[in-house]
Each structure stands twice: as structure tokens, then as C-alpha cells.
Amino acid sequence: MKTDSIFYQIFLKFPRSFFDLIGESSTAVDNYQFTSREVKQLSFRLDGLFLPTGEETDLPFYLVEVQFQPDPDFYYRLFSEFFLVLKQYKPPYPWQIVVIYASRQIEREQSLHFGDFLGLSRIRRIYLDELGQAANSSLGIGVIKLVVESQEQAVSVAQALIEQTKNQLTDETIQKNLIDLIENIIVYKFPLKSREEIEAMFNLSDLKQTKVYQEALAEGEEKGIILGKQQGEANLVLRLLTRRFGEISPTLVEGIRGLSVEQLEDLAEALLDFRSEEDLRQWLQVNR
Template sequence: MKTDSIFYRLFQEVPSIFFELIGNPPETANIYQFSSVEVKQTAFRIDGVFLPTQDTNNPIYFVEVQFQPDADIYSRLISEIFLYLRQNKPQHTWRGVIIYANRSIDIGDIKDCHEFFSSQRVTRIYLDELGDVASLPIGIATIKLIIENEDTAITTARELINRTQQAVGLQLPQQQLLELIETILVYKFPQMSREEIEAMFGLNELKQTRVYQEAIEEGEQKAKLEAVPRLLALGLTVEQIAQALDLDVAQVQQIAQQTLPEN
């Protein structure tokens, strides 16, 4: 299973899950921007970096997802972090978080960097020790679905989908959570098509509901409106943009008036 891409998408689309995972309020995600960062002039790549978007005392979070044994993980991670700090000279302090599938994968030696662990500057999370999926918050339970074996994944996924659909006042975006669950299942069961998985878990019926379709349309409409300023900057006319994005000319004109400087 391509766990790196799964986690990247999960943290990119629903960053509040990460902050729940490390024990912070999910609302903390509102002041962070997530990305994968390549450290210049090296072969280093940090799996994920949460950068504060405001001038606050909140730290930068460097995230490493480790699902294979790696004896050099700690020396590599610390090297990546300090090279990043040297190159970018951020004003914020930092924290490191390593996410393991289970403790047996953690074979790295911390003798040369144990101070980072004793001070909790760097923390380790073992997904299989988070507890029973039914007792976990929906976001964290979605992460744990990644490590479920095939024998239990189907039952767990059904329960998780039901919880997501029935949740009242859910802080996380329901549509994105259901799509992430579906994506995780596609990776876990490569012998099945996405259509078969949707049918097995009732996701195809869900996608026909008015609420789901409205959520999709709302997301698509938002993406179209956000694209207008970029197309205006490229020199396209209001009429060309409206036709290309299937928008009303009046909608594009309104955005153009808000975006373009006054003569």
C-alpha cells in the first residue's frame, strides 16, 4: 500500500486529523499550512511539514511516516530538519513527529539524539497502540484503518462509514472523510475496482444523494471561483473565463472588480 501518498492526501485535505493525533485541538489546523518539502541540493525529502500561517508562538511540525524498518531514520530525520532550518531560517521553533505502523518497525538507534526524545522535541506515534477504532475520534480512526488487516478492514470500514454518515455536528468535512476512507480501501484491496468497493460499502448509493451531490457541486464551484483571478492574470477576458469555467459572466465580472486594481 502506498502509505506515503495516503498520508500526504490525508494531512493535505484534513489537517485537523494530525493535530488530533498529537493531542492538540483540531482547530489548531486553521493556522497551519501543510506541504511536502524537498531540502535543496540534497536527496533529502521531509514527508510533511506543517508551517504556521500566522505570526504566533506555534511550532513548525516536521512529520515522518515510517512503515518500513530503517536503522538510520533518526540520524536522517534530524539531518533533514537541521538542514531545512539552516536553509530557511524560520522564526518559529520546531517539533518532530514520527508515525509508525507498529513498534516493531522502530529499529532506529536514538543514542546520538536521545535529548530530542527526552525533551519531547521529537515524539513517536505507533498506530496499532492508539486503541480500539470504535472508541477513537473519527479522524484518528480513519488513520488507523490504514493498518487494519484485510480480515478486519471491511468490518472496520463499514462501521467507520456509518459513524461518519450519522455523526452530528462533525467538525471534519464528511465528504472528504468518506472519500479518504474509499481511497484507503482501494489501496488495501488492489484486486477490486473502485466501483466494486463503492458497491460493497454502499458508497455508490451515498454519492447519489442530494446532500452529497450538493457538497460536490459546492466544492467544484469554489474551485472555479478561486481559479478566476489566476486566469485574469494570464490575460483572458471575462467572457473567455466564463465560457471555460461554465460560470455566469456576472460572477466573473464581480471577481474581476474585486481582484484587478483600479485605474
């Protein structure tokens, strides 16, 4: 599972979850925009940035990194890239770095070179398996922790989160977006299962509340068409792409509708990493 992509989708669609995770007031989200920054000439991008929306502020900007695999070079890469970004953009805010680990065992501190850095209050390390009661009291943290739940627990936890979402969120758009995220996490946690099998885990009713399924179903009803699996998968992928990039060019739509079910499932996973319509175009050139 591409955990970094899933986390960035969570922070993009439900940014309050990040501030719950770091113990800040959920109202802090009103002062931030979740975005990314590319370092020119060096061809790398920092994807997880919470930037204050106003320039005249003492609020910090947050760099968020998700690390779910042991990597002895992680802190070498993180700090070198981060300070290059500071040099290039010189943001008018103080900084904070937040690193999210599945567990403490994954971390490779490299204390010889970074022990002093990691002791700074500006750098926070969060271990999802140590969240304890916080994961039960906060909807946002619960969704984040769902990423590391075992397959045995994931479905029941997801069902409880869906009910919590319906009960706690009054904004219909935010509610549906969060249910959609919960669905995506479950889909990626069961890579060998079909959508039909995953729907069956939820007795169909919960997943059918997501925006993707509602819109695809409504489209089919309006046209009086009973969608086949390939057509249904194509419509779902197109809905996701349209929500992300706006109207997709007719040539690309035609190319997507010509993909097999297997190719559409691959595209549904890959699109989480797309930054522009050009990424989609390149993916189709390679995979068709």
C-alpha cells in the same frame, strides 16, 4: 500501499486528524497550513509540514514523518535533512517532530547516536497499534488507524467511519472529502480487487456518495452516455487531477483518455505522489 502518500492526503484534506493524534485541541488546526518544503541544491523535499499561518506566534511548526517499514537509516536521514532545513529556512517558530509508526517493532532507534534526541519532548513517536480507546473516540484518529487495519476488519471499520462522518460533520465539502479518503484507503488496502468488487463490499451506496463518483455520474447523465469501464476510469482520474492541479491542458487530457484501464489504475495510484502538472507529463511520457 504507499502509506506516506495516504497519510499526507489525510492531513491535507482533514488536518484536524493530526491534532487529534497528538492530543492537541482540534481548534488548533485553524492556526496551521499543511505544506512541504524543498531543500535547494540538495534535491529532497520534506512533505509533511504543519506551519503556523501567522509569523508572530509562539506556536511550533510540526514535521510529520510516516514510517511503516524497518529502516536502520531512518533517523540518520530524518535528523540530517531536518537540520539542513532549519539552516536553510530559519523558520521563526519553535519546532516539533512527530514520527508515526504502524507499530513499535518497526522502529530502529539507533540509541548510540540518537538516544538523547529521542528523549526530547520536542520529538514525539506515535504507534498506531497502541492508540487504544483514542481511535474509537476520534473520527480523525479512526481514519488514520484504518490504514493499518487488517483486510478482515477494514471494510466494517470503513463503513462505521462513513456513518460517523455523516453524523458528526455538518460541512458537506469536508464530509465528502473525508468519505473520499476512506474510499481511497480501502482501494489501496485491496490492490488485487477491482473497483467493482470494492463497490460491492459497500453495497454500492456508500462509495457512490463520494465526490468523485457523484461528479463522474452527473457528467455521464448530462451527456446521456453510459460510460464504459475505460471511459469511467479516465473521468475519475481526470476529476482527481483537476481537483489537485486545476484545469489540465488539453494535450494531457487527450493522453489520459488514450490510456488503457490498467494504465489508468496505475496513474490513479501514482498521482498521489505528484506535486505539479509536470510530474503528470513525465509519467505519461514514461508509461504510454
